[in-house]
Amino acid sequence: MGRxxxxxxxxxxxxxxxxxxxxxxxxxxxxxxxxxxxxxxxAFDLDVLASEIAACFPDTxxxxxxxxxxxxxxxxxxxxxxxxxxxxxxxxxxxxxxxDISHLHIPRGASAVDSVIAALAERGEAVDPRDTFALLxxxxxxxxxxxxxxxxxxxxxxxPLFGGSAGDDMRLERTHVYHNGRFHSDAxxxxxxxxxxxxxxxxHQHFSGTDVRMVVTGADPAxxxxxxxxxxxxxxEYARIVGLRNGDLxxxxxxxxxxxxRVGGEYYVRSIQKVNEDGSLTFFCAIDEGVxxxxxxxxxxxxxxxxxxxxxxxxxxxxxxxxxxxCVLRAVEAQSRQVKHLAGRIMADNKVIGFNTYGxxxxxxxxxxxxxxxxxxxxxxx
Amino acid sequence: MSLRALAADPIxxxxxxxxxxxxxxxxxxxxxxxxxxxxxxxxxGSNAYALxxxxxxxxxxxxxxxxxxxxxxxxxxxxxSQRRLAERALLAAKAEAEGxxxxxxxxxxxxxxxxxxxxxxxxxxxxxxxxxxxxxxxRDLLGRVDAALDTVDDLLSALLDISRLDAGAWPVNxxxxxxxxxxxxxxxxxxxxxxxxxxxxxxxPCSAVLHTDxxxxxxxxxxxxSNAIRYTAAxxxxxxxxxRGTHVRVEVWDTGVGIPTDRRGRIFEEFHRxxxxxxxxxxxxxxxxxxxxxxxxxxxxxxxxGSEIGRGSCFSVLVPRGEAGxxxxxxxxxxxxxPDSLAGRRVLMIENDDSAVEGMRALLxxxxxxxxxxxxxxxxxxxxxxxxxxxxxxxxxxxxxxxALGVDAVGELRAHFGAGLPAMVIxxxxxxxxxxxxKAEGLPFLPKPTSPARLRAMMSxxxxxxxxx
Numbered sequence: 001m002g003r004x005x006x007x008x009x010x011x012x013x014x015x016x017x018x019x020x021x022x023x024x025x026x027x028x029x030x031x032x033x034x035x036x037x038x039x040x041x042x043a044f045d046l047d048v049l050a051s052e053i054a055a056c057f058p059d060t061x062x063x064x065x066x067x068x069x070x071x072x073x074x075x076x077x078x079x080x081x082x083x084x085x086x087x088x089x090x091x092x093x094x095x096x097x098x099x100d101i102s103h104l105h106i107p108r109g110a111s112a113v114d115s116v117i118a119a120l121a122e123r124g125e126a127v128d129p130r131d132t133f134a135l136l137x138x139x140x141x142x143x144x145x146x147x148x149x150x151x152x153x154x155x156x157x158x159x160p161l162f163g164g165s166a167g168d169d170m171r172l173e174r175t176h177v178y179h180n181g182r183f184h185s186d187a188x189x190x191x192x193x194x195x196x197x198x199x200x201x202x203x204h205q206h207f208s209g210t211d212v213r214m215v216v217t218g219a220d221p222a223x224x225x226x227x228x229x230x231x232x233x234x235x236x237e238y239a240r241i242v243g244l245r246n247g248d249l250x251x252x253x254x255x256x257x258x259x260x261x262r263v264g265g266e267y268y269v270r271s272i273q274k275v276n277e278d279g280s281l282t283f284f285c286a287i288d289e290g291v292x293x294x295x296x297x298x299x300x301x302x303x304x305x306x307x308x309x310x311x312x313x314x315x316x317x318x319x320x321x322x323x324x325x326x327c328v329l330r331a332v333e334a335q336s337r338q339v340k341h342l343a344g345r346i347m348a349d350n351k352v353i354g355f356n357t358y359g360x361x362x363x364x365x366x367x368x369x370x371x372x373x374x375x376x377x378x379x380x381x382x
Numbered sequence: 383m384s385l386r387a388l389a390a391d392p393i394x395x396x397x398x399x400x401x402x403x404x405x406x407x408x409x410x411x412x413x414x415x416x417x418x419x420x421x422x423x424x425x426x427g428s429n430a431y432a433l434x435x436x437x438x439x440x441x442x443x444x445x446x447x448x449x450x451x452x453x454x455x456x457x458x459x460x461x462x463s464q465r466r467l468a469e470r471a472l473l474a475a476k477a478e479a480e481g482x483x484x485x486x487x488x489x490x491x492x493x494x495x496x497x498x499x500x501x502x503x504x505x506x507x508x509x510x511x512x513x514x515x516x517x518x519x520x521r522d523l524l525g526r527v528d529a530a531l532d533t534v535d536d537l538l539s540a541l542l543d544i545s546r547l548d549a550g551a552w553p554v555n556x557x558x559x560x561x562x563x564x565x566x567x568x569x570x571x572x573x574x575x576x577x578x579x580x581x582x583x584x585x586x587p588c589s590a591v592l593h594t595d596x597x598x599x600x601x602x603x604x605x606x607x608s609n610a611i612r613y614t615a616a617x618x619x620x621x622x623x624x625x626r627g628t629h630v631r632v633e634v635w636d637t638g639v640g641i642p643t644d645r646r647g648r649i650f651e652e653f654h655r656x657x658x659x660x661x662x663x664x665x666x667x668x669x670x671x672x673x674x675x676x677x678x679x680x681x682x683x684x685x686x687x688g689s690e691i692g693r694g695s696c697f698s699v700l701v702p703r704g705e706a707g708x709x710x711x712x713x714x715x716x717x718x719x720x721p722d723s724l725a726g727r728r729v730l731m732i733e734n735d736d737s738a739v740e741g742m743r744a745l746l747x748x749x750x751x752x753x754x755x756x757x758x759x760x761x762x763x764x765x766x767x768x769x770x771x772x773x774x775x776x777x778x779x780x781x782x783x784x785x786a787l788g789v790d791a792v793g794e795l796r797a798h799f800g801a802g803l804p805a806m807v808i809x810x811x812x813x814x815x816x817x818x819x820x821k822a823e824g825l826p827f828l829p830k831p832t833s834p835a836r837l838r839a840m841m842s843x844x845x846x847x848x849x850x851x
Binding site: 215268289290291 | 406408418435437
């Protein structure tokens with residue numbers, strides 16, 4: 001890699017966990033590692049995978065989680081493992097597992113932040129918002145992202161944060177984050193990365209509003225369930241508004257017809273996770289009664305993605321690595337429009353490593369249907 | 383039934399039951415929205431959606447603030463970087479200027495040394511020649527040559543001084559200085575000179591104590607007084623002091639030709655002469671005030687000049703006052719005794735400049751002295767005839783070949799001939815360090831070019847002392 005600052009990207013497609021990890025390790029190994037991250041399909045034998053990761057990368061900060069699709073050096077893949085490694089010369093990272101996040105209260109979030117900052121300080125690294133960012137990997141099946149973010153943000157500010165909610169290949173059952181040789185559910189993994197490379201956090205989406213609006217008239221905010229829209233059963237009314245039959249509602253429909261809330265002058269997609277037996281809808285993010293939902297209008301996602309990278313490159317130059325968390329419904333959308341290979345090529349061309357998420361985090365916001373991450377540039381010439 | 387249908391269909395055609403259902407829905411939507419509005423107006427909710435909303439608005443505020451800060455920071459960084467660049471450029475320019483100054487000083491010191499060497503030799507030859515010359519005419523010419531050489535010598539010394547002052551290489555020794563002994567000595571020194579040209583030089587007694595560098599202050603006053611005498615056709619030159627709070631102003635008044643207003647600034651420039659001096663004694667080099675100006679800046683003396691054409695001028699320096707208690711005793715002047723007969727004295731000279739040796743030999747021979755010389759101690763000792771009597775006096779150049787120093791040569795020779803062997807060091811290096819070193823070693827010093835009179839006086843002094851021991 002030479003002067004490329006010691007960043008390696010790799011992926012492996014072996015089905016067997018141990019073989020896949022070894023293949024990945026071969027691609028990521030460097031003499032002195034500052035950070036290793038991996039994103040793997042939930043279809044692997046996770047216990048085997050976790051212990052093999054621990055064995056392959058001893059004495060290194062390794063972070064990872066399960067996915068609903070991987071963004072690899074070869075574009076989008078399903079059922080694979082992908083990752084990157086950054087040499088210690090280019091970055092210094094410390095992570096902290098926050099468990100039992102369904103019962104998190106603010107002080108515990110703050111102390112988690114403190115312990116990561118202290119761990120960095122012990123290595124002689126001062127945390128500075130100009131050279132440090134926070135990366136969050138969090139269980140995607142809890143309904144806790146907003147609370148966790150609020151707790152972390154209070155202590156973290158002004159260190160910029162981004163993150164992704166772990167996936168499970170759209171089985172919507174159980175997602176995991178990896179820490180210290182084991183996978184954990186109901187947990188979040190906070191990592192602070194201090195680097196001398198230039199970086200920029202981003203949140204990209206490709207929607208605008210329409211004049212079709214609806215009101216959530218019944219909801220269970222704690223479980224992110226909407227029971228009624230416009231005083232009608234939620235699924236039925238949503239299907240009617242977007243022009244589908246109730247039975248046709250699938251992730252493809254949710255990707256095609258996202259609804260958004262408007263806050264602070266901007267639209268934020270509230271992605272629908274699934275239709276429940278009782279005709280209610282479960283969302284991937286916070287929802288409440290009285291919320292006005294606006295039907296979204298798509299712009300060309302490929303053109304928008306291409307424009308996004310061109311704009312960013314103009315300001316930041318060639319990327320060395322983009323850590324990208326891409327909403328699973330964007331992948332579904334790309335698939336249904338038969339442009340997923342194009343999106344994958346743009347991702348690969350821009351050195352994106354990441355996964356398809358059940359939600360993305362940016363600052364203290366938990367959002368959906370975005371492509372969120374960090375763009376890491378090359379070291380400026382002396 | 384839908385809201386949209388409701389909007390599209392005329393109410394008259396709609397069955398009452400449907401209208402009632404629609405009304406129920408609208409009431410519910412209305413109630414939910416009102417609840418929501420109330421919750422929003424209420425304090426921050428604590429459910430997840432409220433957190434999200436808070437996060438969004440927070441983010442908007444943060445972005446706004448960050449953008450403002452970024453703009454300010456950018457401006458500041460830009461200014462800082464500009465300032466850094468300017469500072470760096472200034473520092474580079476300063477370093478370059480200092481470097482240039484130092485190399486100029488080194489060059490001038492070296493040039494001065496190299497120029498002093500042949501000058502020294504020429505003057506020693508002249509001294510020897512003077513003893514041979516009998517005709518009045520030749521004696522007169524010789525006197526002029528000697529005076530011309532004196533001027534060259536003064537010029538060289540002045541240039542060297544200026545370059546040292548410019549380079550900041552001049553050591554400053556601030557101490558309490560009673561002003562009266564200084565003025566009295568200057569009166570003694572310049573009184574006869576002034577009297578000779580019919581000028582009444584007077585010094586007003588003063589008990590003030592100054593806080594300054596005595597040598598440099600003397601230098602300033604010397605220049606001002608000799609200028610005053612030079613530019614005054616007839617009348618008086620008056621030197622006096624006025625107390626001015628924490629300072630004392632030392633003033634030199636003359637009744638001379640005066641300085642035109644438009645030229646007052648330029649008189650401190652090098653080689654600038656007014657050209658209206660009533661006496662062109664050939665000694666005005668145009669460097670005196672340039673040196674005064676530099677010393678004044680070095681010592682932070684307020685230098686002032688007032689003048690009226692045809693009536694006279696007043697030059698003054700404002701000097702800080704000092705504590706009387708710390709005043710040092712004026713050192714006793716070196717006793718330059720009248721020359722005794724030096725005939726038959728044996729001189730051993732260590733000198734790496736052959737022409738200087740030859741000049742010295744010619745001079746010493748006219749005094750009846752014998753000279754053995756060498757470029758180093760070993761060379762000189764080798765030239766001494768075996769069994770010959772030890773030398774009576776040593777004359778050693780300070781800077782010898784290969785970095786050897788005259789001080790060490792004296793040490794070696796004294797170890798060889800005995801510790802009491804009289805010795806003097808000659809050099810064109812008049813730096814304070816060299817003088818301090820020699821003083822510490824108890825070795826008398828004569829500057830090059832060595833004036834025959836001073837050399838003779840010094841030799842007599844040393845040999846008499848030697849006899850007294």
